[in-house]
Structures are given as structure tokens and as C-alpha cells.
Amino acid sequence: MSKEKIQICEEFFDIMPPEYQALVTNATWGKEGRGWKDVGVNKELIEQHSLCAGCPESMAFRYILASLPNPEDTVMVGSTGCTSLVFPHVGVHNIHSLFGNQNAIASGLKRALTLRFPGKVKDVVVLAGDGATVDIGLDYTLQSWFRQEMFTTICFDNELYANTGGQESGLMQKGFVAKMAPVGKKFDKVRLPEIAKESGCVYVVNCTVSKPSLVEKVIRNAVYIAREIGPTYIQLYTPCILEIGKNSMEGLQEMRDSEKPGERFAYKEFISDQAKAFLADLAEKEKAKKASAKEALAQA
Amino acid sequence: MDSHSIIGTKNKKGQTFTDPYHLFFEAQRIPSFFTGSEVIKEAIRRASVDLMVAYPITPQSEAAALIGELYAEGYVTDYMRGENEFGVMSECAGGSFGGARVFTTTAGPGTMRAMENFPMWSGARLPIEMIVTCRGINSPLSIQPDTLEIYFLLETGMLVWHAETAQDFYDWILMGFMVAEQPDVHLPIAICCDGFFVTHTKDVVNLTPADMCLPPYDPYRSPVPCMDMECPPVRMMRDPFIMKSNYISYATHASWQQEVRAAIERSRKHTIPLLHGLIETENTDAEILIVSSGTAVSQGREAIRLLADEGLRVGLVKIKSLRPWPYHEIREATKHAKHIFVPEFNVAGWMAREIKSTIPDSDRVVVGPHVAGGMTMPPEVIVEHIQRTLGKSVATLAGRGS
Numbered sequence: 001m002s003k004e005k006i007q008i009c010e011e012f013f014d015i016m017p018p019e020y021q022a023l024v025t026n027a028t029w030g031k032e033g034r035g036w037k038d039v040g041v042n043k044e045l046i047e048q049h050s051l052c053a054g055c056p057e058s059m060a061f062r063y064i065l066a067s068l069p070n071p072e073d074t075v076m077v078g079s080t081g082c083t084s085l086v087f088p089h090v091g092v093h094n095i096h097s098l099f100g101n102q103n104a105i106a107s108g109l110k111r112a113l114t115l116r117f118p119g120k121v122k123d124v125v126v127l128a129g130d131g132a133t134v135d136i137g138l139d140y141t142l143q144s145w146f147r148q149e150m151f152t153t154i155c156f157d158n159e160l161y162a163n164t165g166g167q168e169s170g171l172m173q174k175g176f177v178a179k180m181a182p183v184g185k186k187f188d189k190v191r192l193p194e195i196a197k198e199s200g201c202v203y204v205v206n207c208t209v210s211k212p213s214l215v216e217k218v219i220r221n222a223v224y225i226a227r228e229i230g231p232t233y234i235q236l237y238t239p240c241i242l243e244i245g246k247n248s249m250e251g252l253q254e255m256r257d258s259e260k261p262g263e264r265f266a267y268k269e270f271i272s273d274q275a276k277a278f279l280a281d282l283a284e285k286e287k288a289k290k291a292s293a294k295e296a297l298a299q300a
Numbered sequence: 301m302d303s304h305s306i307i308g309t310k311n312k313k314g315q316t317f318t319d320p321y322h323l324f325f326e327a328q329r330i331p332s333f334f335t336g337s338e339v340i341k342e343a344i345r346r347a348s349v350d351l352m353v354a355y356p357i358t359p360q361s362e363a364a365a366l367i368g369e370l371y372a373e374g375y376v377t378d379y380m381r382g383e384n385e386f387g388v389m390s391e392c393a394g395g396s397f398g399g400a401r402v403f404t405t406t407a408g409p410g411t412m413r414a415m416e417n418f419p420m421w422s423g424a425r426l427p428i429e430m431i432v433t434c435r436g437i438n439s440p441l442s443i444q445p446d447t448l449e450i451y452f453l454l455e456t457g458m459l460v461w462h463a464e465t466a467q468d469f470y471d472w473i474l475m476g477f478m479v480a481e482q483p484d485v486h487l488p489i490a491i492c493c494d495g496f497f498v499t500h501t502k503d504v505v506n507l508t509p510a511d512m513c514l515p516p517y518d519p520y521r522s523p524v525p526c527m528d529m530e531c532p533p534v535r536m537m538r539d540p541f542i543m544k545s546n547y548i549s550y551a552t553h554a555s556w557q558q559e560v561r562a563a564i565e566r567s568r569k570h571t572i573p574l575l576h577g578l579i580e581t582e583n584t585d586a587e588i589l590i591v592s593s594g595t596a597v598s599q600g601r602e603a604i605r606l607l608a609d610e611g612l613r614v615g616l617v618k619i620k621s622l623r624p625w626p627y628h629e630i631r632e633a634t635k636h637a638k639h640i641f642v643p644e645f646n647v648a649g650w651m652a653r654e655i656k657s658t659i660p661d662s663d664r665v666v667v668g669p670h671v672a673g674g675m676t677m678p679p680e681v682i683v684e685h686i687q688r689t690l691g692k693s694v695a696t697l698a699g700r701g702s
């Protein structure tokens with residue numbers, strides 16, 4: 001849906017909520033090369049949030065929203081957890097229904113949008129916590145990949161159940177002492193990125209959100225590939241500063257420390273040959289487009 | 301899509317989108333001899349369904365697979381097997397959030413496995429139609445008919461209808477979509493039948509013509525926005541209610557639950573003309589009444605015939621809709637009765653409990669007979685229960701064999 005479709009008639013403009021006014025006048029929908037640099041300028045990319053001050057999830061959320069290639073035709077699916085505090089502020093349609101069923105919801109949703117809008121791109125993006133993705137919702141996460149459902153799954157991995165007060169999760173590190181792991185977690189962090197690859201994801205990335213340009217690239221790739229080739233999975237470290245005892249300003253350093261070579265969030269990527277060829281083709285087309293635009297400019 | 305301008309045009313299978321009233325009440329009816337499962341298929345063939353999500357569980361597996369055949373033939377646009385019933389009902393929700401007409405079938409343990417989804421469906425105002433072919437939910441494992449699971453559905457915020465016959469089932473599957481999708485209702489609907497007794501027996505059912513179908517679902521005739529990015533996404537709130545322990549938050553949750561209940565009540569005005577009332581009655585001036593739903597009503601009809609042979613006049617109330625609950629109708633229909641018998645296929649006797657809480661002088665309600673775990677309820681059991689309650693001496697069923 002383009003911005004033109006939701007313009008406000010002049011007479012009513014001043015009584016509409018400021019978010020809506022900003023959406024129709026200033027949203028980045030349809031803007032060429034939209035990306036993380038739009039954060040802070042555009043209200044639709046989350047002006048305020050109700051997370052803890054300094055929570056890295058808040059920045060991760062903004063980078064992701066700014067990086068969606070097609071926000072005007074993207075529907076997001078969330079789950080219960082700290083992310084569900086942000087979704088009510090988000091300027092694209094989004095669904096919260098239950099805890100852990102996000103990939104099942106997205107499966108039905110993507111099918112409905114595909115059958116209702118033939119020939120039109122409608123992207124579906126799941127964004128949920130590690131508890132939702134790996135523990136309670138693992139079956140639905142994996143089954144959607146087995147079935148090759150065409151959408152992107154993003155996991156905010158904060159290595160615990162934050163919203164319920166810091167309990168053990170499957171993505172928690174072994175030995176970590178937490179609620180419900182009173183003597184330390186007894187088994188390893190679940191290796192979901194590898195499982196994702198084996199389960200049929202054609203593009204898998206494991207990283208932190210310390211570098212917005214990287215997040216932008218990864219999200220765009222994931223959405224484009226899920227549109228054409230198959231399911232994609234992005235696992236992002238968004239440390240829960242509250243539960244690991246960090247201050248508001250320390251989230252970024254925590255991410256930098258854990259992405260050093262050999263650390264558990266050192267950048268890891270898997271891409272299938274088909275997806276790689278698709279991205280190369282996309283880059284080629286982009287280059288050609290830029291070149292011809294330059295040429296047109298030179299001739300003018 | 302405007303569902304009115306589409307009437308009279310054809311779908312890709314050559315079926316004509318037909319005005320529902322014409323389809324239900326004026327179009328030719330073709331008598332056909334079918335099992336209940338086949339009847340589900342024939343109804344869905346005519347229902348313009350966009351998405352069906354299937355999962356095997358007796359006694360609905362056959363019906364769910366038959367709808368797969370409809371998909372292969374092109375009558376249903378998309379079809380998938382879910383991973384389990386919790387997943388199935390969430391896939392249904394996703395489809396419905398995205399504006400599709402969604403259909404599914406389940407039974408017994410499947411209903412229980414999926415349960416968390418049902419109040420979510422109604423709170424999200426998703427007009428999904430779910431067929432429930434009731435079976436036991438107890439342990440040890442049972443696949444036999446038993447209506448206990450319906451009780452768990454009653455406060456989910458769904459519309460709940462309970463079919464007696466395959467004919468009810470056929471008509472209600474089609475009518476159910478039309479009621480559930482009304483903008484002032486817009487709720488999920490469970491259409492229940494007694495497994496095996498209805499699904500696996502053959503009966504003559506009068507079908508509507510196969511070249512006519514329901515108009516498609518219009519997701520924009522809805523009290524809530526369709527999640528398809530075709531209308532403006534608004535920031536819903538600055539502080540999500542879930543985190544707030546304050547009066548506005550409580551009032552919002554409470555009033556939305558009340559609104560869902562009010563929408564159930566508003567469905568009456570659409571349902572009554574289609575189903576010819578939420579209840580059906582016979583001889584309610586009699587002193588003795590049998591009141592129930594589902595195939596217990598059929599058994600009640602036979603018992604009434606047997607008792608008439610013995611000179612005892614017994615009336616009947618068949619309850620078609622359990623939600624909305626026909627409160628006033630039942631009070632009116634039972635006002636002359638001195639004894640109200642409630643035969644049921646479950647151990648709890650929940651229907652008797654509902655009726656007791658509805659009528660004055662509730663000690664007129666005689667709980668039972670109820671059977672459970674797959675037992676049949678021969679009419680003689682009802683006859684014996686009535687006679688015994690009235691103080692008549694009866695030959696026991698066991699005694700008859702000797």
C-alpha cells in the first residue's frame with residue numbers, strides 16, 4: 001500500500017494523531033535506499049519505546065524497521081516477551097497472538113497474503129525472543145522451515161527469558177546461574193543457526209546488533225531471499241542488560257565483547273548456492289540501474 | 301472485494317457466487333446418500349474457502365483428507381497439513397488475520413491441544429470456522445464419541461452450534477460462515493457433531509446445487525483492521541496494556557471481553573432466520589420434556605415414540621446453538637414441564653447443568669440419562685430413566701435378554 005492511499009484530507013489533518021500525520025508526510029515508505037540512517041528522523045521507526053533504558057533491543061528494532069526493503073507491504077509477526085512491548089509502537093501491521101506460535105501464524109499469514117494479492121510482493125517478517133523461537137515455539141519454528149514457508153524469522157537472542165524476570169532459556173550459555181537454573185544451566189546453548197541450516201533455511205546469520213550497517217545488509221538480504229528462494233533465519237544478540245547486571249550505557253560494549261573472533265556471536269553466515277546467485281544477480285541489477293541513472297544525469 | 305457486486309459472477313471452477321438466502325432456501329435441493337465426512341466435503345465445495353489447515357485425528361481425518369481432494373481439484377485455494385493442532389489453529393489464525401476465509405476440522409484431544417488458540421481467535425475477531433467431530437478426551441485413550449470437549453469450548457468467546465444430523469451439518473457449515481463473518485459478529489464458530497454417529501453413518505442429505513457457491517469473504521467488512529498493509533498502520537498505544545496495572549488497562553480488557561460476549565448475542569439476529577430459531581420444539585405443553593442437543597436429540601425422538609406407544613406424552617426441545625445460549629427460548633419452552641430429562645453423551649452432564657442454571661424451579665431437571673466413553677444410548681435407556689423417575693416399575697434392559 002503506498003503512502004498516497006492513506007493521505008489525510010486537508011480539513012481533518014490537524015485533528016489526526018501526530019503519528020499518522022508524520023506517517024503520511026514523512027515516512028520512509030517507498031524511499032530509495034532507506035536504511036539505518038533514517039533512524040531518529042522518522043517517527044514511524046519507533047520514536048519511543050517501553051523497554052528498559054539502554055536495552056539493545058530498542059536499537060535492534062529500529063535498525064530492522066529501517067532496513068525492511070518494503071515496509072509499505074510488510075506485515076510483522078511477534079510473540080510474547082520484551083519485544084511485545086515495542087510492537088504497539090511500530091508503523092507496520094503486526095500481529096501478536098500467543099507466546100511461541102509466531103512461525104505458525106506467519107505460515108498462515110503468508111499464504112493468505114499470497115493468495116489474496118497475486119503478483120504483488122507482501123513480505124512477512126517474524127521477530128521474537130529466544131524463548132519464543134527456541135523453547136516453547138521450537139516445533140513451529142522448525143516446521144515452518146521444513147515446509148519451506150517463504151518468510152524471514154528473526155530471533156532476539158538475549159539468552160534468557162527477560163520478560164518474566166530472567167529464567168533459563170535454551171539459548172542461555174551453559175553454566176549461567178539464573179532463575180530456574182539455580183546451580184547453573186546444565187546443557188549447552190542450543191545451536192539453532194546450525195539447526196536452521198539443516199532444517200532448510202537458505203540464509204542464516206548469527207551476529208550482534210553493534211553495527212547498524214551490518215544489520216541493515218543482513219535484514220535486506222534475508223527479506224529478499226525469503227521472497228524468492230526460501231526461509232531465512234537471523235539470530236541477533238541483544239543482551240538483556242537488566243538481567244546480566246549492566247548499566248544502560250554498557251549494552252554496546254557487551255555486544256562488542258561477545259562478537260570478537262572465537263566468541264559465541266562472532267559473525268557467522270550460511271547461504272545456499274541458489275541464494276548466493278540470487279543476491280549476486282540482485283547486486284548486478286542494482287549496479288546497472290545506478291549506472292543508467294548516472295548516464296541519464298550526465299546527458300541531462 | 302465487494303461481495304454484493306460479485307453475486308451472479310462465476311469463480312474459476314465455474315460455480316456461480318450465489319446470494320446466501322437464495323442458496324439456502326430457494327435453490328433446488330438434490331437428495332444424496334452420503335456419510336457425514338462426505339457431507340463436510342460437499343459443503344466446503346460450495347463454501348468459497350481460501351485456506352484449510354488439516355491434521356489427522358479420528359473421527360475427522362477422512363473429512364480433512366477429502367477437503368485435500370477439493371484443493372487438488374481447485375475448489376479450495378490453499379491447503380496444508382499442520383504440525384499439531386496448536387500449530388493448526390495458529391496457522392488458521394494467521395490466514396484469517398491476513399484476510400482469508402479459513403476452515404479447519406478437529407476432534408477430542410486435538411481440540412484440547414489447540415485450546416489456547418480459541419480465546420485468542422475470538423479476542424482477535426477472526427471468523428474462522430472449525431468443525432468439531434466430538435470424541436473422548438479421557439485417559440486411557442479413546443476414539444469413541446463423547447461430547448465432553450464441547451463444554452471446554454463454551455466460554456472461549458466462540459459461537460458454538462451442535463448439529464443433530466448430517467443435514468444440519470451440511471446446512472450449518474455453509475450458514476456458519478455467513479453468520480460468523482457479519483461485521484457486527486465477526487467471531488470464530490465451532491460447529492460440533494457427535495463423532496462416528498454423524499461422521500461415519502450414511503444418511504440422505506439434501507444438497508444445494510454443486511454449481512452454486514457462497515460469496516467470498518470480504519475482510520474489510522470487519523470491526524478490526526485486516527493485517528495486510530492495505531489500511532493505515534496506527535501506533536496502537538504508547539504503553540502496552542499488558543504492562544499496566546491500572547484502571548484503564550483493566551477496563552480495556554474487561555470491556556473487550558464484554559464486547560465479544562455482546563457480539564455472540566448479536567449473532568442471534570443472523571442465526572435465527574437461517575436456523576429457524578436457536579431451538580426447535582415439539583409438544584412443549586406436555587408435562588414431560590426431553591431437552592438436549594446433538595444425537596442425544598435423535599435418541600430422545602425415538603424414546604418419545606416408544607413412550608407414546610405406552611400412552612405417555614413427552615415433548616422435545618432440541619438446542620441447536622449453545623453459544624449464544626437460548627436462555628429465554630428454553631425458559632419459555634420448559635414453562636409447562638414438570639419433569640425435564642436431559643440425555644447426554646458425556647460423564648459430566650454439563651448440558652443439564654446449563655439448563656438448571658437457566659430455568660426457574662430447577663429441581664424439575666432430571667440429570668441424565670448420560671452415557672460416556674463411546675457407549676451408545678438406546679432409546680430404551682431414556683424410556684427406562686423416565687419411567688423410573690416417574691415411579692413406574694420397569695423391566696431392566698439386562699433382564700430382557702434372559
Ligand SMILES: Cc1ncc(C[n+]2csc(CCOP(=O)(O)OP(=O)(O)O)c2C)c(N)n1
Pocket residue numbers: 080081082083099128129130131132133156158160161162163164169
Ligand atoms: C503459554 C505461555 N507460557 C508462558 C508465558 C509467560 N511468558 C511470557 S514472556 C516469556 C518469556 C519470553 O522470553 P523470550 O522469548 O526469550 O523473550 P524476551 O522477553 O527475553 O525478549 C514467558 C515465559 C506466556 N505468556 N504464555
Ligand code: SF4
Pocket residue numbers: 051052055056057082158162163239240241242243
Ligand atoms: S528486561 Fe532485558 S530485554 Fe527486556 S527491556 Fe529490559 S533490558 Fe531489555
Ligand SMILES: [Mg+2]
Pocket residue numbers: 129130131156157158159160161162169
Ligand atoms: Mg529472551
